[in-house]
Amino acid sequence: MARGRPKKAANEQLIKQVLLEAAAAVLSEKSYQAMSIREIAEKAETNSAMISYYFGGKSGLVAALFTSSMEGVLSLADIDNEFARLKPKNRTKSLFRLFVKIIASNPWMFRMIVDDLLNQNPEIRSIMVKTIAGSSEQILTKFIAIQIRDGYFKKSIDRSLVKVSLLSLLAFPFLATPILKEAYNVDMASIDTNKWIKHSVKLFETGLRKN
Secondary structure (H helix, E strand, C coil): CCCHHHHHHHHHHHHHHHHHHHHHHHHCCCCCCCCCHHHHHHHHCCCCHHHHHHHCCHHHHHHHHHHHHHCCCCCHHHHHHHHHHCCHHHHHHHHHHHHHHHHHHCHHHHHHHHHHHCCCCHHHHHHHHHHHHHHHHHHHHHHHHHHHHCCCECCCCCHHHHHHHHHHHHHHHHHCHHHHHHHHCCCHHHCCHHHHHHHHHHHHHCCCECC
């Protein structure tokens, strides 16, 4: 029996991964509220009972999807090493590139936030706070602290307001993509990523830098 356990564990892990990928695919097309566990299971070509068995239901599956999507991308240990390796003047740019990486790797995420979080869905808000929001808050706190420590940012800055400014620059263009395109003729998909990062970093650091 002992010999069968690794194979069973590997099979269970595969089923979980397939369900996570299916959930991401469905969320790329419709809102959390609109999708059902049945269509996720159909996309995964498995039984819908597997979602309840492995994740406890739809919310548990989506929470696991957020967590698995952030693993490696938002590793606090990796971020520590990255900040320590880089010169202070290059850290903000690295932070923005990390954010773009998250968006590129998980196109379903911002659609989900716009469809559900901004429509006051308490279930999604709870999932967000427990997963990506909590991890990203720690990273922003660490980023600001190390920039102050190394004398790149002024000690007198309000760290809470700096977080708000960072989140505004990082998230707003992607959350407001439909409005920007229709009302302002600004298409984020056609904007040069490097140019946007350079522009945003310059805006953010104005007034924060010590020298």
